[in-house]
Amino acid sequence: xxxxxxxxxxRTALTWLIRGFLSLWALGAAALGAAFLKAPESERRxxxxxxxxxxxxxxxxxxxxxxxxxxxxxxxxxxxATEVVALSAVCTHMRCIIEWNRDTRTFxxxxxxxxxxxxxxxxxxPPKRALAQYPAEIRADEIVVRT
Amino acid sequence: xxxxxxxxxxxxxxxxxxxSLLTSFGLFPAEVDSRRPVREALxxxxxxxxxxxxxxxxxLGVLSFILFGFVALTGLLLMFxxxxxxxxxxxxxxxxxxxxxxxxxxHQTHRWGAQVLLVILIxxxxxxxFQGLYAPPREAIWVVAVLxxxxxxxxxxxxxxxxWDARGYWTTVRAMELVSLLPGLGPLCAAxxxxxxxxxxxxxxxxxxxxxxxxxxxxxxFYLHFSSVRRVGLSALPEPGRSGRAALKVQVYNLxxxxxxxxxxxxxxxSLLPEPFGVPADPFATPPGARPPWYLxxxxxxxxxxxxxxxxxxxxxxxxxxxxATILLPFLDRASGRSARGRQMVTxxxxxxxxxxxxxxxxxxxxxxxx
Amino acid sequence: MIATPVLLLxxxxxxxxxxxxxxxxxxxxxGVCHSEVRVTFEASVxxxxxxxxxxxxxxxxxxTTVAAAHRGDFRGVPRRRDTPAxxxxxxxxxxxxxxxxxxxxxxxxxxxxxxxxxLAEGDDRVAVCTDCHGAHDIRRRSDPQSRVFPxxxxxxxxxxxADAALMARYGLKASAxxxxxxxxxxKAFLVKGDRSAPECTRCHGSHGATxxxxxxxxxxxxxxxxTTRAFFVQGPHMAAMQAAGLPECASCHDHHxxxxxxxxxxxTACLKCHDQDSDQxxxxxxxxxxxxxxxxxxxxxxxxxxxxxxxxxxxxxYRARLEEAxxxxxxxxxxxxxxxxxxxxxxTAQARxxxxxxxxxxxxxxxxxGWRRVGLLVFWFYLLLTVAVLARFRRRAAQxxx
Numbered sequence: 007x008x009x010x011x012x013x014x015x016x017r018t019a020l021t022w023l024i025r026g027f028l029s030l031w032a033l034g035a036a037a038l039g040a041a042f043l044k045a046p047e048s049e050r051r052x053x054x055x056x057x058x059x060x061x062x063x064x065x066x067x068x069x070x071x072x073x074x075x076x077x078x079x080x081x082x083x084x085x086x087a088t089e090v091v092a093l094s095a096v097c098t099h100m101r102c103i104i105e106w107n108r109d110t111r112t113f114x115x116x117x118x119x120x121x122x123x124x125x126x127x128x129x130x131x132p133p134k135r136a137l138a139q140y141p142a143e144i145r146a147d148e149i150v151v152r153t
Numbered sequence: 154x155x156x157x158x159x160x161x162x163x164x165x166x167x168x169x170x171x172x173s174l175l176t177s178f179g180l181f182p183a184e185v186d187s188r189r190p191v192r193e194a195l196x197x198x199x200x201x202x203x204x205x206x207x208x209x210x211x212x213l214g215v216l217s218f219i220l221f222g223f224v225a226l227t228g229l230l231l232m233f234x235x236x237x238x239x240x241x242x243x244x245x246x247x248x249x250x251x252x253x254x255x256x257x258x259x260h261q262t263h264r265w266g267a268q269v270l271l272v273i274l275i276x277x278x279x280x281x282x283f284q285g286l287y288a289p290p291r292e293a294i295w296v297v298a299v300l301x302x303x304x305x306x307x308x309x310x311x312x313x314x315x316x317w318d319a320r321g322y323w324t325t326v327r328a329m330e331l332v333s334l335l336p337g338l339g340p341l342c343a344a345x346x347x348x349x350x351x352x353x354x355x356x357x358x359x360x361x362x363x364x365x366x367x368x369x370x371x372x373x374x375f376y377l378h379f380s381s382v383r384r385v386g387l388s389a390l391p392e393p394g395r396s397g398r399a400a401l402k403v404q405v406y407n408l409x410x411x412x413x414x415x416x417x418x419x420x421x422x423x424s425l426l427p428e429p430f431g432v433p434a435d436p437f438a439t440p441p442g443a444r445p446p447w448y449l450x451x452x453x454x455x456x457x458x459x460x461x462x463x464x465x466x467x468x469x470x471x472x473x474x475x476x477x478a479t480i481l482l483p484f485l486d487r488a489s490g491r492s493a494r495g496r497q498m499v500t501x502x503x504x505x506x507x508x509x510x511x512x513x514x515x516x517x518x519x520x521x522x523x524x
Numbered sequence: 525m526i527a528t529p530v531l532l533l534x535x536x537x538x539x540x541x542x543x544x545x546x547x548x549x550x551x552x553x554x555g556v557c558h559s560e561v562r563v564t565f566e567a568s569v570x571x572x573x574x575x576x577x578x579x580x581x582x583x584x585x586x587x588t589t590v591a592a593a594h595r596g597d598f599r600g601v602p603r604r605r606d607t608p609a610x611x612x613x614x615x616x617x618x619x620x621x622x623x624x625x626x627x628x629x630x631x632x633x634x635x636x637x638x639x640x641x642x643l644a645e646g647d648d649r650v651a652v653c654t655d656c657h658g659a660h661d662i663r664r665r666s667d668p669q670s671r672v673f674p675x676x677x678x679x680x681x682x683x684x685x686a687d688a689a690l691m692a693r694y695g696l697k698a699s700a701x702x703x704x705x706x707x708x709x710x711k712a713f714l715v716k717g718d719r720s721a722p723e724c725t726r727c728h729g730s731h732g733a734t735x736x737x738x739x740x741x742x743x744x745x746x747x748x749x750x751t752t753r754a755f756f757v758q759g760p761h762m763a764a765m766q767a768a769g770l771p772e773c774a775s776c777h778d779h780h781x782x783x784x785x786x787x788x789x790x791x792t793a794c795l796k797c798h799d800q801d802s803d804q805x806x807x808x809x810x811x812x813x814x815x816x817x818x819x820x821x822x823x824x825x826x827x828x829x830x831x832x833x834x835x836x837x838x839x840x841x842y843r844a845r846l847e848e849a850x851x852x853x854x855x856x857x858x859x860x861x862x863x864x865x866x867x868x869x870x871x872t873a874q875a876r877x878x879x880x881x882x883x884x885x886x887x888x889x890x891x892x893x894g895w896r897r898v899g900l901l902v903f904w905f906y907l908l909l910t911v912a913v914l915a916r917f918r919r920r921a922a923q924x925x926x
């Protein structure tokens with residue numbers, strides 16, 4: 007016996023079952039559309055060169071923090087209570103990643119002992135150019151650097 | 154309950170007029186009288202035998218419209234995130250494909266849908282040609298079909314530039330080089346595009362063309378096609394048409410099955426063959442193998458196959474002549490349908506042209522160093 | 525010397541003796557006969573500072589005949605062995621040189637150099653001031669046309685030191701310039717224009733030119749390669765090489781033809797002194813294995829990251845971590861010079877560890893893509909079911925009577 011010719015009540019149930027099954031298409035499309043239209047979190051978008059570098063208050067005055075940013079990491083140096091300098095952490099000699107020395111308040115490159123001061127100027131060693139500097143802003147206690 | 158809702162709406166809107174939009178685009182195979190309430194009009198329409206659009210090979214027309222709708226819908230979704238300037242386009246597409254939920258899915262189905270649409274439009278043209286379906290009074294259908302293919306190809310071309318990735322950028326450069334060879338049309342296209350150097354201005358124009366002007370044109374062409382079909386009738390009735398609701402149901406189910414299968418095909422293509430993510434466009438670095446899009450390979454091969462003494466504008470003129478001949482085919486071939494012999498000759502010529510076109514496409518592909 | 529008729533040129537004699545900055549140019553007649561030399565000289569730095577022909581050559585610059593000009597304290601062309609003293613008569617005078625802020629120790633340094641000592645022994649084929657600085661064409665060191673402009677120094681030294689016949693007299697090879705041009709220092713300096721790379725004078729000195737001896741080589745190289753030197757000094761090679769009279773860095777890395785050092789050097793350099801199956805060579809192989817292992821791991825991770833980027837996935841953090849791994853590996857190369865396995869093992873293990881972490885995370889992400897296939901399969905199942913249902917409905921509708 008053809009289930010589609012079944013008595014009325016079973017047929018109604020089956021009809022609704024089939025309708026539900028088919029309407030999954032519409033539901034799926036709607037769910038997909040809604041998921042698509044939900045914008046991604048604002049951290050992920052606008053990678054047009056804005057890097058978040060952590061909070062200002064947790065960085066002591068005169069200290070520096072390394073911020074990972076792909077193959078061009080940077081240091082943010084807190085020069086005063088309200089000012090921050092953002093420097094490239096890539097040595098201008100042979101592109102090793104430099105390190106911050108908290109005691110001497112200078113940067114040292116582990117590869118050929120290039121030394122830079124807090125503003126990125128070369129103190130000694132083979133590097134000939136100062137570290138690249140980026141504009142940095144403080145917004146609501148967060149340091150934001152534009153690369 | 155549905156009935157009461159319908160009655161309520163009927164008293165306030167001309168529902169039949171709205172329904173006749175479906176007819177206008179081939180989704181409903183009969184004309185409805187918009188002066189009558191919708192249910193009456195439908196009953197009357199269904200009393201006569203329904204021509205069946207929704208069977209092979211006539212289904213290519215409705216199929217292309219459904220695909221167009223699908224591509225337009227995914228394109229609309231993409232418009233929510235895309236930014237049409239040279240500095241932001243690539244980053245916005247990166248975001249779509251990487252960060253937005255199902256972004257890669259919408260992007261790939263949009264792209265594959267466009268390619269399948271172009272293939273369907275080409276198949277339609279081939280069918281029209283080999284079955285001689287351009288004899289009077291069907292000339293308009295042929296012309297509209299050719300124009301639809303051209304507009305769809307332009308839409309695909311403008312779309313390729315939008316991600317501002319290296320491959321898309323250089324594909325567009327090659328295509329523009331080819332188009333600029335056409336005397337008259339070439340400079341016109343260049344002027345419309347905003348110049349021959351692809352920069353942010355051109356990108357924005359391509360965006361406007363791709364999202365607004367060309368889809369509207371295509372929409373209008375679809376309407377003209379179905380309008381003409383309604384006037385001149387379907388080319389042949391394979392079987393006596395059924396009438397009544399049952400016949401409609403058969404058509405609707407045909408369309409649904411078709412839509413579902415096409416959708417499945419697109420999703421498969423999008424999942425199994427996604428286009429690998431590219432690098433940003435660099436106007437000063439040409440990636441190896443930068444060639445025009447696939448539908449231009451034959452033209453590309455043709456243009457480069459001329460002996461060197463033929464000046465390039467002349468080659469462009471030749472290309473333009475072929476284009477004109479294609480559009481004006483019904484007016485050039487007056488003998489079609491009149492004699493079997495004439496028909497045979499035209500078919501043979503067409504087959505030969507197709508073969509030559511395929512060979513030229515291979516030549517065109519290999520110009521930039523193919524396998 | 526052909527006596528040229530006197531032309532009505534505005535030449536005024538300079539005062540007697542070298543008094544810079546005072547004599548008007550028109551006081552001289554020397555250029556009437558020595559016209560090419562005069563043209564060259566006028567373009568040099570000495571002419572700008574008012575040194576005249578008579579300052580070095582003596583004679584009477586206002587005379588109009590050869591005999592009158594070449595009279596008195598006329599010295600003619602100074603002899604090579606007198607040249608250093610002649611130049612030093614101004615350039616070692618502190619009072620004279622102070623306005624120019626030029627050093628005054630050149631003569632003292634020169635006298636300690638090999639060139640100076642041999643000159644004192646009577647050999648005047650060695651370099652004197654004019655060989656490097658020129659005579660009439662002396663320019664400031666900062667002038668790119670100067671022979672002692674940094675970019676031109678290797679060519680200046682090569683004028684003698686690439687002359688095989690001349691060098692053979694002293695038992696020296698003439699290959700230094702060639703070797704240097706092929707070296708990593710030479711390519712950086714001469715081809716890339718990298719001024720932080722050394723040229724001849726950076727290692728040999730300029731006026732006090734002496735090749736660094738055993739016990740000093742490591743100091744010379746260590747001026748730039750400070751980290752490497754710090755490790756080398758801790759290791760056993762330092763003392764052993766000094767005792768054996770072997771030049772420290774140059775023993776493995778060569779003097780002039782220094783190539784970019786890589787793990788491949790460990791295969792060849794150690795065998796110069798050690799036996800094939802000695803502990804030392806085994807240690808070298810251990811280092812090589814550690815380096816190669818870390819480098820391989822980083823490359824593998826990088827390839828995976830590129831693959832993920834093509835999907836695309838967000839890979840900036842992974843790239844950052846691989847940079848850290850690369851830095852650790854780069855730090856391990858100087859550490860090797862202490863010939864202790866532990867620091868090298870630690871650094872390369874650090875590099876490998878980071879690379880492995882990145883690899884496993886990226887692999888997990890790429891595997892996640894496999895879920896798309898599963899989803900596709902489920903979807904097709906659903907789709908076929910839908911088509912079956914629709915087809916059933918269609919058939920039923922088609923069977924209905926018209």
